[in-house]
Amino acid sequence: MILQVNNVTKQFGGLTAVKNVTFDLPPGQILGLIGPNGAGKTTLFNCINGVYTPTRGKVSFRGEDITGAPTYRAARLGLARTHQIVRPLNELTVRENVIVGACYGREGLGLAKAEHVADEVLAFVGLAARANLLAGSLNVAQKKRLEMARALAARPYLLLLDEVLAGLNTAEVSGMIATIRQIREQGVTIIMIEHIMHAVMNLSDRIIVLNYGEMIAAGTPEEVSQNPQVIEAYLGDPELAARLLEEEKR
Amino acid sequence: MSQLLQYLADGLLIGVVYGIAAMGLTLIFGVMSVINLAHGPIIALGMFGVYLCFTVLGLNPFIALILVAALGLLLGLIIYIVAVHRVLNAPHLSSLLATFSVNMIIIGIGTTIWSTSFRNVDYSLGTLQAAGISLPATRVAAALIALLVTGVLYWFLYRTRPGKNIRAVANNRTAAELMGIPSTRVLALSFGIGTMLAAIAGGLIGTILPFTILSGGVYELKSFVIVVLGGLGNPLGALVGGLILGLIEGVIPAFTSVGWVPVFEFVLFVLLLLLRPQGLFGAKK
Amino acid sequence: MKTLRSPGLWLPLLLVAAFAVYPLITGSASTRESMFTVLMSVALASSLNILLGYTGYVSFGHIVFFGLGGYVGFYLIDEQGWHLFPAALLGGVAAGLLALLLGLSILRLRGAYFALATIGINEAMKAFAKQFALFGGPNGMELNFAIYRGYGGANAALWLVFWSLAVLALVVIFVSFKVKKSKFGLGLMAIREDEDAAEVMGVVAPRAKTWAYVLSAIFPGMIGVLFFFKNGVIEPESAFRLHLSIELLVMVMLGGQGTVLGPALGGAAYQSLRRTLLTSPMFRDIQLVVAGVLLLLIVLFIPSGAVGWLRSRWAALRRVLE
Structure with a gap:
């Protein structure tokens, strides 16, 4: 495993931004990280690369414990964002x-x-x-x-992409998607936070869904987009699954 | 014992006055993140203001303070408009140097007019005796006025609209602007008030101790220490910080040479910056 | 050798060399004295620039290194009978060690907090020097004039100090250029622009900042020894004069922070301006006012300094001016 996130929790005062998140990431994959605004996605990134020290839990990168290590340490080990x-x-x-x-x-x-x-x-x-x-x-x-x-x-061995598509126009988005594909082909493992659904569904091998800091689903794009909990939490939109798959086909 | 009490009382009385000076510095920092390096010369101008009113106009020094305060406010507004407004969003160095240039200008004009020889306001209200200690009444009056000024400042910041606006801008300038608070006017007013406090503090110190146009520098440095003691940007903390500094200055000479006071003060200052930059009483961010 | 051909390097070197040679042409002690002040300003401002201009940390009390180095060196020469050169070297080492110590602590502070802390440290050192009997307490120390005999008389000693300073100024410029063009320097500039982002890219900011601080402290420490040896007297108020510290900031700002040529130009310009004002009957009394107004105008209207302004105005100059 290139990255192991084990029971990571991050609290700010009384607010729990990330709660007991656990996942393993094998090398070479693209992992999509989705969830509504404020779900704790960027906070999770910050816990992984050391911007924040997790309140609880452990982060290992290529077998090395980097929990709460300074950001430059993660960078030197091959984790870029x-x-x-x-x-x-x-x-x-x-x-x-x-x-x-x-x-x-x-x-x-x-x-x-x-x-x-x-x-x-x-x-x-x-x-x-x-x-x-x-x-x-x-x-x-x-x-x-x-x-x-x-x-x-x-x-880097692992690249964390935080909404690289946001704010781009359609042409720029497809350009960037192609770029991300090429990066993966060079053997770089990627975790991407993204709001543009068709892009993330298209690119990811696996997807993790966060809601209020908790991981509510994980699986292939297909599985995740059909998960009723995701549909409810994500937009409260019963049409979502159909639409996402629709977009994926385009 | 009564000797120590005497030291304590002296320290506390001057400490309250230091507190006012520091309050001005910390108010400006809290509202616009500017460290006003013209603070010292403005304190000195306050001293000279009271001195001139007393010697030339024959005004009672404590009445003269009202005039000094008004002029201090006006001076602050001018400094803000001319030197500070343009550099508010520039890197720190710019605002530091801009206010330092004001420092140079004031000192330059001041030394030309008054040279650097010592002056003092020859004014006494007699001595108060209590519990085996004796206190010059001017010192007691200065401390009481300083407390009064603090009270008025608090009333102003918490009970009046312009005061509330100042706190809103200090809290979050962008949000305050979105809510329709005229931030430029509020910033100018804050700078004016900060300057006014420095001038009042100078005026009060001028009634107690001899001074030159360069004397402000010492009190500026003391203000830095106090501000850090009380937490940058926290006016009430500045009063408490002033009292603590006054106590340190009052008590240390009872045990060792006066010369160690600044060593102790500045070491404490650096340690506080490192360990508790939010001040002794501030909540951890 | 490639670096030597770069105009970004030899322009400032040439400038400094010109200041150094000038008194040789006139042969007069008074030009030597005024050029001493210019070279000292150039060297001090260029050292400060490594921290201020490249790394983006505003050290208000940078003069503490000048003062500490000066005291250590002066003590070694006056009380221990050391020669000027090893004493100067040790003055630099002492300043560097202080910076190392401070770097590990106060460089954690950012922006205004760091600036305030440096003021506090300078004032603490000054107050301490006044109490420190070994260094003569509040009266400081006075050089025994017999010491100059070891250098072939007072006059020869003064020329020796002058040449040492000139060499040191050239070295500072060279180091400043090399730092700017190095990987280390690039890391510093990344810290200046955005320290957190720099760390995310792998710049070990605490270490880089500390070395920048040490580097920018060593030279002022050495210069302090030269200056006070020439002066013959050292006392706390002149060694840790906060005002000089702020003047250094002005020089860096005037010439252009973060450039190699800027601080050299700024130091020279500031001192010539000061001399002109001080000797002019019209401005003598209000020289501080004139200097203040000028500073304000620069801060308000050309905050990137002369060299920065030229570089942004004419792109072609970017290859010539560093």
Whole structure:
């Protein structure tokens, strides 16, 4: 297993944002993480990569206990992530942003090699033409790609994608979906938080559904979309299953 | 024993006045996250304000405070509009340097006019005797006025609309703006009040101790310590912090050389920043 | 060798070299003294820039390293009979150690809290120096003039200090450039832009910040030794003068934080401006006011400093000015 999340709970004061979440992730898969707003998806990401220390529970990455370890430790071990609200290093160029990822990621490359990797990754995500602009000057879609490029430049074993499709137009969404597929083909394991259902249903091997911090379902996209509890919790919409499968076929 | 009581009383009386100065600093920080490095010179201006009213106009120093307070408020509004407003959303360094430039300007003008020689307000109300200790009445009056100012500030912040607006903006500027609170006016007012408090504190200290135009710097540093003791952005905490600092200053000399007081103060200051940045009384975030 | 050909490096080096050579041409002690002040400002501002400009941490009390180094070195020269050079080296080591110690603690604080803590540390050190009998307490220490004999007389000693400072200034510029162009420097700049995001990308921020702090402290420590050796006197108020600390921030800001050339330019410009104001009959009395107004204008209207402004104005300059 590349990642083992064991009974992870995160409380903020009286509020339990994530409650007893347990799952194992084999290498090479894409795991979709869905649930209504405020279900604790991003909090779970934060518990996995060390932004938060879980109140209870354990997170192991490639056999190593990383519960509550600093975020840079997870990064060095090969766990990269993107942020839901993009966080570009504004006053550095796009290329420098990605070089940071390569320099300080799993391989900890030297500057010269990192530059090489950065150019490669920028071409892959389609930002090569903007490499020398300041990151702060990009638009939202480009900033999302930059987040992705930085994470990829780290050459991670596991990639956490936090709503990389949100706010993109239809063409940009399909472009990004293709990109995610290609990443998986390179052997990178992925967990993605996503609201755009047809995308997540399409891409994921397995899906976990969170509601009020609890894992209410897990399984293949097919299983999950037919789970009555999911349908009720997710939108209270009995048509959901039909619609999701509909979308999946498109 | 009565010696120690005397030290304690002296410390507490001056501590309340320190508290007012720190309240001004912490109010500004709480509302707009700006550390006002012009705080010291403004305290000094308060001292000179009272001094000039007393020597030139022949006003009673405590009456003069009203005039000083009004001018302090006005000065604060001007400083806000000219130097602070534009850098509110810039990195910290900008607001620090902007207020420091105001510091330089005030000190520059002040030294040109008044040089750096010592002044004092030669005014006495006699001495009060109680429980074997004697207290200069001006000190007692200064402390009482400081308490009165604190009370008025609290009434203002909690019972009046502009005061409530200030607290709303301090709490969450964006949300306050969405609710229709004119944030620029509120910010300017907060800065004005913070400056006014510094000027009043200066005026009060001026009636007690001799001073120069540069004296404000010492009280600015004390204000930093107090503000951290009470929690950055917490005005009532500043009063308590002031009392604690006053006590430290009053009591330590009873045991060891006065020179160790600042060592102790600043070590405490750094330790507090590290261990309890929310102040001694603030809740953990 | 590639680095040596980069104009981003040799432009500031050339600037510093020009300041160093100038008194050699005039041969006068007064130009030497004014260039000493300029070179000192350039070196101090460039050191501070490693923390302030590259890492984004506002150290208000940076002068504490200058003061501590100065005291340690002065004590070794005056009381222990050390030569200037090893004493200067040890002054730097002492400053670096203090920074290491502080780095492990106060660098956890961010923004205004860090700035306040550095002020507190400087004031605590000053108050402590006043009480510390070994360093002469409130009166500080005075150099025994016989010591200059070991350097071939006072005049020779002063020139030696001047040349040492010039070399040190060149070294600081070189280090500043190398840091900026290194992986380490890139990590620092990532911290400056967004420390949490940098850590998520794997930058070990606590370690990187601490080394940046140590690096930015060592040179002021050494410079402190040179300065007070030249001065002949050291006392707490002049060693830990918060005002000088803030002037350094102004210099960095003036020239352009986060650039190699900026602090050098800013340091030189600030000192020449000060000298001009101080010697002008019209501005002498209000020099502080003029300086204050200028600072305010810069902060309000060109916050990225001269070099930053030039770089953003003309893209072609970006390859020349670092």
